[in-house]
Each structure stands twice: as structure tokens, then as C-alpha cells.
Amino acid sequence: MVSKEQVMELIKSVEDPILHKSVLVHEVKIKGSHISLKVALSKTGTSEQLEVQQQIVKLLKEAGAETVGLRFDSLSEEEMTSDEAKKVNPGTPPLLSSECQTTFLAIASGKGGVGKSTVSSNLAVALSRLGYKVGLIDADIYGFSIPDMMEIKTRPEIIDNKIIPPERFGVKVMSMAFFSEDNSPVIWRGPMLGKMLNSFFSEVNWGELDFLLLDLPPGTGDIALDVHSMLPSSKEIIVTTPHPTAALVAVRAGKMAQTANHEILGVIENMSYFESKETGKKEYIFGRGGGERIVQELKTDLFGKLPLAQPDEEDPDTARSIYGADHPIGKIYEGIANSVIAKVKKEQFVEVK
Known part of the structure; x- marks a missing residue:
């Protein structure tokens, strides 16, 4: 069985695609061979989120998880510097x-x-x-x-x-x-x-x-x-x-x-x-x-x-x-x-x- 500490260590290798630092994990729950995660990204709903999603699921399944539940949060203003916030919201699409x-x-x-x-x-x-x-x-x-x-x-x-x-x-x-x-x-x-x-x-x-x-x-x-x-x-x-x-x-x-x-x-x-x-x-x-x-x-x-x-x-x-x-x-x-x-x-x- 994978421990919470092992999960946190594995996730350190996953980078936020915009800020280029480790993603922030808000929540980890483990029940048997199922691991549930809540991960915060600088921007959600992007092509990069799909890549992060696939990367996390692959890592956890390789570590022994049979199923993975994954939810995404957005980083709050308090969790980003002002420079990071500008990278996240560059302008009108x-x-x-x-x-x-x-x-x-x-x-x-x-x-x-x-x-x-x-x-x-x-x-x-x-x-x-x-x-x-x-x-x-x-x-x-x-x-x-x-x-x-x-x-x-x-x-x-x-x-x-x-x-x-x-x-x-x-x-x-x-x-x-x-x-x-x-x-x-x-x-x-x-x-x-x-x-x-x-x-x-x-x-x-x-x-x-x-x-x-x-x-x-x-x-x-x-x-x-x-x-x-x-x-x-x-x-x-x-x-x-x-x-x-x-x-x-x-x-x-x-x-x-x-x-x-x-x-x-x-x-x-x-x-x-x-x-x-x-x-x-x-x-x-x-x-x-x-x-x-x-x-x-x-x-x-x-x-x-x-x-x-x-x-x-x-x-x-x-x-x-x-x-x-x-x-x-x-x-x-x-x-x-x-x-x-x-x-x-x-x-x-x-x-x-």
C-alpha cells in the first residue's frame, strides 16, 4: 500500500506547466488501492492540465494504485506571487x-x-x-x-x-x-x-x-x-x-x-x-x-x-x-x-x- 508520504514525494516531480515548480497538493486520501488527490494548478482547464493529469495517474498507478481519483483546484492569489499571477492571466483570449x-x-x-x-x-x-x-x-x-x-x-x-x-x-x-x-x-x-x-x-x-x-x-x-x-x-x-x-x-x-x-x-x-x-x-x-x-x-x-x-x-x-x-x-x-x-x-x- 502506498503511504501519503510516498504520494507527496512522487508528486514533487510533477511541475506546474506555467510556473515551472512542483504542483501544490491540497488533499490526499488513500482507501485500499484507491488514491484520491486534490491538486492545485496556476490555471485549470488547459491542455497542460491534461498532461499533468496523465502524468499523475501514471505515477500513482506505477506505484501500486489500482484507481486514481483526481480533482483540480486553482491556486489562490495568496499561493502565487504577483509575477506568477501575471503569467497566469496575460490578457483577453x-x-x-x-x-x-x-x-x-x-x-x-x-x-x-x-x-x-x-x-x-x-x-x-x-x-x-x-x-x-x-x-x-x-x-x-x-x-x-x-x-x-x-x-x-x-x-x-x-x-x-x-x-x-x-x-x-x-x-x-x-x-x-x-x-x-x-x-x-x-x-x-x-x-x-x-x-x-x-x-x-x-x-x-x-x-x-x-x-x-x-x-x-x-x-x-x-x-x-x-x-x-x-x-x-x-x-x-x-x-x-x-x-x-x-x-x-x-x-x-x-x-x-x-x-x-x-x-x-x-x-x-x-x-x-x-x-x-x-x-x-x-x-x-x-x-x-x-x-x-x-x-x-x-x-x-x-x-x-x-x-x-x-x-x-x-x-x-x-x-x-x-x-x-x-x-x-x-x-x-x-x-x-x-x-x-x-x-x-x-x-x-x-x-x-
Whole structure:
């Protein structure tokens, strides 16, 4: 069994990639052949963090650990000198500069369980199928799920000290899932989440993008606030179900975005109904009117209503939560994507039904 002292000695050989000194270990826990570590870096969510992660896991497994749990903290201001802090934050990343032509689309909801991540990933795929260059950030850092939904099997590559995001269905994707070993939970405080999100903008080589979608966590918490402060020109799409409570809290999320001067592009109502394959009858399981209520209160447009269903597993153009281009729901997403494009370009809006 490896002792804590041995672990600390091994980690001394691992350097912080920016400060070029040994990484700081905040916590070590050993239970049988499992070693759990909390390591502080000068900057998290970078290509170098992936290398540090791989290096630590390799060292500990060679020392006898069967499994390794690894979490990353950011070094606090007190743990860095002023010169070191300047190395860590050199300036504004190009993606956030005023010259950037990418349209940012934040996908928000008031509460969890309304299918926001499903909508985010399918909308991104629909925009790609229409010929646009699309990126997708899984900004729901506690509840990351998009790589699984899109069945992304590869992790990001590192080229010239930049993270190259995996691509699926023509969509480039970044997620906290790529920085988590064995589906471990992320246990971070608010400021850490914001730093990770900022790294997704500054440390990833996105190339040229027409649209960058951000799948936000539900509600009006830290990440939503960070997005509103980082992306003053972001546009927002609200996802809800027809249920009155879902609509009520979605309005709250929309009003927060409006307070930050974000444009609410429109609303997508998910799980609007269930349509029987045998009879064709529609059952309104979650009630009716949620989308219309939000549209009325936020003075925006209803992009469309999506039924409760699952992708066709036999269709090679699908993934776990991605509908094929010829699937009836895939066609609804294509119509919604066209409506989003029209709204962004200030063209005449037509509701998709």
C-alpha cells in the first residue's frame, strides 16, 4: 500500500506547466488501492492540465494504485506571487475579443430535467447540417452530459500547447467530462467554475466558428452569471417544458439574462406532447402553455415545440440523444435552426410547428 508520504514525494516531480515548480497538493486520501488527490494548478482547464493529469495517474498507478481519483483546484492569489499571477492571466483570449465574428448562443433553463442538453446538442448538430461551423461548450460543469449524449469516444488532443476539441456530427465539443477520470463528480466552488469556463475560451483552438453554443447549468447560479459577464454580446435561448412551474422558473432565468443586456432570441418548448405510434393521438403529459407563457412575459418568439421521443437506434446518422436528419424530430430541429439563423440575421421570423 502506498503511504501519503510516498504520494507527496512522487508528486514533487510533477511541475506546474506555467510556473515551472512542483504542483501544490491540497488533499490526499488513500482507501485500499484507491488514491484520491486534490491538486492545485496556476490555471485549470488547459491542455497542460491534461498532461499533468496523465502524468499523475501514471505515477500513482506505477506505484501500486489500482484507481486514481483526481480533482483540480486553482491556486489562490495568496499561493502565487504577483509575477506568477501575471503569467497566469496575460490578457483577453481572441474568442472574447471585440473583433471575433462568432455568434454566441447560450442555451438556458430555469430548472433541470427539461431536456436543455438534448436541445443544445441537437440544435448544434442541426446548425452544422445547414453548413455552419459550430462549436458546443458543455458549460453545465456539475452535470456534464453532452459527450455521452453525442457518443463522443475520443478525448481532446494537444497540439502546439492548445486543446483541439473532439468533433462529432460536424460539431466541435468541449466538456468538463474530458477532465474527469472515471465519471468522478466535480466538487468545486463558484470561482473555480468561472476559471474553467474562461479556459474553454482561451485554451481551446476552436478555429473559425459561425456559432458557439453554451449549454448552461439550470437556474441563475455562478456559471450563468459568469457567462453573462464574459460574453456581453451573447444571445440566449430559453428551454422549458409545458409545465407551469418549469415556465415560471424559466422566466426568472430569462429576466436575469435581460438584466445583463443579453438578447433573448426565443423559446423552445420541449416534451410538449407524446404521440402514440399506434393511434397518432397526442397526449399532453406535462400540460400546455408553458412556452407561450414565457414568450408573453419575455416578449420574444416561440421557435418550436418538440415531442417526447427517442432517436431511432437503427439510424446510422444518430447517437444516444441525437436525431437523424430525416427523423421527424430531426426535421423540427432543422426548422428551429433556420428560425434561429433568421432571428440572428434579423430576417422575418416564422414559428416552426
